[in-house]
Amino acid sequence: MTTVSTDRGPHHRSAERRPEDALAADVLRVMRPDGSLDPAADPHLSDAEVLALYRAMVRTRVVDERAVALQRQGRIGFHIGSLGEEATIVGSAFALRPQDWLFPCYREFGAALLRGLPLERYFDNLFGNAGDLAKGRQMPDHWCDREHKLGSVSSPIGTQITQAVGFAWAARLRRDDVVALVYFGDGATSSSDFHNGLNFAGVYRTPTVLLCRNNGWAISVPTERQTASEGFASKGAAYGVHGVRCDGNDLFAVVRACRDAIARASRGDGPTLVEALTYRLSGHSTSDDPKAYRPEGEVARWSELDPIERLRAHLVARGQWGAPAEAALHAELAEEVRASLAAAEKKPAPALASMFEDVYAEPPWHLREQREALLAGPRAKGHGG
Amino acid sequence: MAQMNMVQAINDALRLEMKRDDRVVVLGEDVGKVGGVFRVTAGLYDEFGDERVIDTPLSEGGIIGTAIGMALYGLVPVPEIQFADFIFPAYDQIVSELAKYRYRSGGEYPCKMVIRTPVGGGIRGGHYHSQSPEAQFIHVAGLKVVCPSNAADAKGLLLAAIRDPDPVLFFEPKRVYRAAKGEVPEGDYTVPLGQAKVVRPGADVTIVTWGAMVYEALDAANKASAEGVECEIVDLRTLWPLDIDSVVASVKKTGRLVVVHEAPRSCGLGGEIVSLVNEKAFLHLEAPPVRVTGFDTPFPYTLEMEYLPLAHRILPAVLATAKY
Ligand SMILES: Cc1ncc(C[n+]2csc(CCOP(=O)(O)OP(=O)(O)O)c2C)c(N)n1
Ligand SMILES: [Mg+2]
Numbered sequence: 001m002t003t004v005s006t007d008r009g010p011h012h013r014s015a016e017r018r019p020e021d022a023l024a025a026d027v028l029r030v031m032r033p034d035g036s037l038d039p040a041a042d043p044h045l046s047d048a049e050v051l052a053l054y055r056a057m058v059r060t061r062v063v064d065e066r067a068v069a070l071q072r073q074g075r076i077g078f079h080i081g082s083l084g085e086e087a088t089i090v091g092s093a094f095a096l097r098p099q100d101w102l103f104p105c106y107r108e109f110g111a112a113l114l115r116g117l118p119l120e121r122y123f124d125n126l127f128g129n130a131g132d133l134a135k136g137r138q139m140p141d142h143w144c145d146r147e148h149k150l151g152s153v154s155s156p157i158g159t160q161i162t163q164a165v166g167f168a169w170a171a172r173l174r175r176d177d178v179v180a181l182v183y184f185g186d187g188a189t190s191s192s193d194f195h196n197g198l199n200f201a202g203v204y205r206t207p208t209v210l211l212c213r214n215n216g217w218a219i220s221v222p223t224e225r226q227t228a229s230e231g232f233a234s235k236g237a238a239y240g241v242h243g244v245r246c247d248g249n250d251l252f253a254v255v256r257a258c259r260d261a262i263a264r265a266s267r268g269d270g271p272t273l274v275e276a277l278t279y280r281l282s283g284h285s286t287s288d289d290p291k292a293y294r295p296e297g298e299v300a301r302w303s304e305l306d307p308i309e310r311l312r313a314h315l316v317a318r319g320q321w322g323a324p325a326e327a328a329l330h331a332e333l334a335e336e337v338r339a340s341l342a343a344a345e346k347k348p349a350p351a352l353a354s355m356f357e358d359v360y361a362e363p364p365w366h367l368r369e370q371r372e373a374l375l376a377g378p379r380a381k382g383h384g385g
Numbered sequence: 386m387a388q389m390n391m392v393q394a395i396n397d398a399l400r401l402e403m404k405r406d407d408r409v410v411v412l413g414e415d416v417g418k419v420g421g422v423f424r425v426t427a428g429l430y431d432e433f434g435d436e437r438v439i440d441t442p443l444s445e446g447g448i449i450g451t452a453i454g455m456a457l458y459g460l461v462p463v464p465e466i467q468f469a470d471f472i473f474p475a476y477d478q479i480v481s482e483l484a485k486y487r488y489r490s491g492g493e494y495p496c497k498m499v500i501r502t503p504v505g506g507g508i509r510g511g512h513y514h515s516q517s518p519e520a521q522f523i524h525v526a527g528l529k530v531v532c533p534s535n536a537a538d539a540k541g542l543l544l545a546a547i548r549d550p551d552p553v554l555f556f557e558p559k560r561v562y563r564a565a566k567g568e569v570p571e572g573d574y575t576v577p578l579g580q581a582k583v584v585r586p587g588a589d590v591t592i593v594t595w596g597a598m599v600y601e602a603l604d605a606a607n608k609a610s611a612e613g614v615e616c617e618i619v620d621l622r623t624l625w626p627l628d629i630d631s632v633v634a635s636v637k638k639t640g641r642l643v644v645v646h647e648a649p650r651s652c653g654l655g656g657e658i659v660s661l662v663n664e665k666a667f668l669h670l671e672a673p674p675v676r677v678t679g680f681d682t683p684f685p686y687t688l689e690m691e692y693l694p695l696a697h698r699i700l701p702a703v704l705a706t707a708k709y
Contacts, residue, residue, distance in 0.1 A: 139686055190443040220419035220440070221443070370650070
């Protein structure tokens with residue numbers, strides 16, 4: 001690990017986040033620049049698995065681009081995407097075993113799709129329609145899906161971290177071999193839930209994988225405003241939690257780091273803090289314009305480490321991929337997106353009365369009264385139903 | 386006078402006070418270089434530098450806790466919480482510490498700051514970008530709570546708040562951040578805390594409201610006027626301490642009261658206003674006071690326009706009260 005610089009005054013502002021950071025020696029990396037794999041770290045995925053993961057990453061990006069377009073066209077209100085972070089998101093979800101659970105932040109719809117959330121359901125969530133599993137109550141990209149062991153996305157930063165620790169802790173108390181993996185950003189490491197989560201996970205050795213997507217930015221705030229330490233994995237040590245850094249744009253490295261962490265947790269050796277070094281190639285969300293704060297050139301340099309391009313180069317070098325396969329994949333995905341979107345967009349808004357459901361298991365008198373008053377009163381203009 | 390929207394007026398007040406008083410510091414998430422996610426602090430970082438306009442780590446508890454320390458040292462912090470919905474990680478510092486500092490130290494440690502934060506719905510923000518938590522702070526002794534409805538008031542109230550000796554929560558109704566455009570006096574002036582304003586005179590029904598709902602009340606009042614009912618609209622401006630005299634004076638004139646707020650109905654500020662009017666003007670009432678409010682549910686996404694107490698819900702309440 002590079003030494004922590006001691007000359008960082010309170011006004012320190014690094015000029016730029018450099019891709020070299022992701023290439024530093026202490027970072028777990030499997031793919032070499034020439035596309036070959038480092039045998040010492042290779043997670044030994046089968047050819048079929050690698051192809052399926054490539055497909056999942058491209059699918060994530062295609063859906064992402066479509067969601068941005070839907071927002072620009074005014075068909076959905078908002079989208080928060082994962083451009084450039086697909087290897088981190090897809091690789092980590094892939095590493096989970098069927099019995100494991102995933103506690104999402106808001107950028108990991110790609111993980112949800114990989115775990116089995118139907119694409120049409122995801123679009124239902126973007127539209128906030130009657131088909132949405134969250135019943136149109138939350139903003140786009142705030143989905144949930146219990147059937148596929150996917151938790152419920154919340155906007156407040158960091159809250160899922162302690163919850164995932166408690167979930168895994170409960171599994172341990174019940175002697176079940178279940179691991180919980182929780183996603184959060186670099187910004188979230190400043191939240192008290194991050195510190196509480198690590199502390200509880202360390203004290204009780206809970207089978208939790210704490211996955212920090214270090215994408216360089218928390219909206220406009222760069223990582224050096226979140227911490228004075230060198231990266232985030234090192235924070236595990238102070239809590240007695242094993243920490244690893246991996247190249248988050250290297251699918252194999254992410255799979256390897258997460259598989260190791262899951263195995264460790266399953267063995268009873270406790271939690272792991274995995275820091276995946278990646279980069280947010282887009283703005284924070286469709287509401288954000290990064291031109292106002294992001295140094296020029298940073299995006300271009302990180303684009304050279306695009307996780308999808310790197311994996312494709314590897315597949316091509318292995319003789320497993322080429323232009324015809326790429327074209328066929330895009331055609332297949334375009335059709336899947338078209339059909340799912342068309343089905344979702346047709347659905348109505350949630351029923352008015354549904355607003356009062358699920359506040360409690362049964363609506364008490366005051367909610368029944370309010371529901372009747374709303375149903376009997378005049379309708380508002382300006383919503384879908 | 387200059388034409389400004391509320392974002393520009395608040396920005397103007399911050400700039401003016403930062404020039405006038407070098408103890409004033411702005412801190413929060415994204416407030417610096419980018420000037421805030423709503424651009425309310427735009428340009429301040431370039432003008433005053435990174436020791437006075439500070440991008441902080443992502444921790445509301447950290448922001449308010451350190452701002453308390455700064456205030457104890459003698460600075461005048463004006464922290465921003467990016468959305469009021471994200472104030473709760475700082476709730477402990479605000480409720481257990483900030484609100485009680487003066488009292489618990491026998492007056493030895495007064496602790497003042499202005500916490501600015503956008504509130505309210507109508508921007509397709511769902512649960513966590515839409516709430517109106519004023520009652521949760523009013524219920525805590527020691528905090529003042531302000532919510533302007535227009536640009537000129539926003540500037541004058543913010544200047545008064547920064548100069549006030551007590552901690553103030555300054556709630557900015559984000560739905561009208563840019564829509565509430567109007568003439569704003571240039572230079573230094575204050576709108577005193579604790580003074581409501583009658584924004585529409587009328588003899589028949591008093592509507593007490595604040596923030597973005599003032600415009601909905603005006604819309605409903607115009608429609609009621611076409612049916613022969615004249616509403617008097619009291620814009621509270623400072624929610625706590627409440628200008629009870631202005632509310633009571635208006636109710637004594639009209640004999641009828643409708644309170645409108647976005648926050649959930651039960652235990653909202655509306656309930657307190659109705660109680661106070663019952664205590665202070667019971668014999669002047671010609672009809673039971675009425676609340677038109679958000680429902681007692683989390684703030685919904687798709688159905689938000691049905692959730693909000695907009696003109697279409699205010700009007701029937703006004704007419705029913707008038708006819709009672
Ligand atoms: C408690 C809280 N404070 C502020 C926000 C507003 N906010 C939303 S995302 C974000 C930045 C998060 O950055 P990071 O954790 O790095 O995740 P990323 O968006 O980069 O994936 C902020 C400040 C929030 N959602 N919750
Ligand atoms: Mg980030």
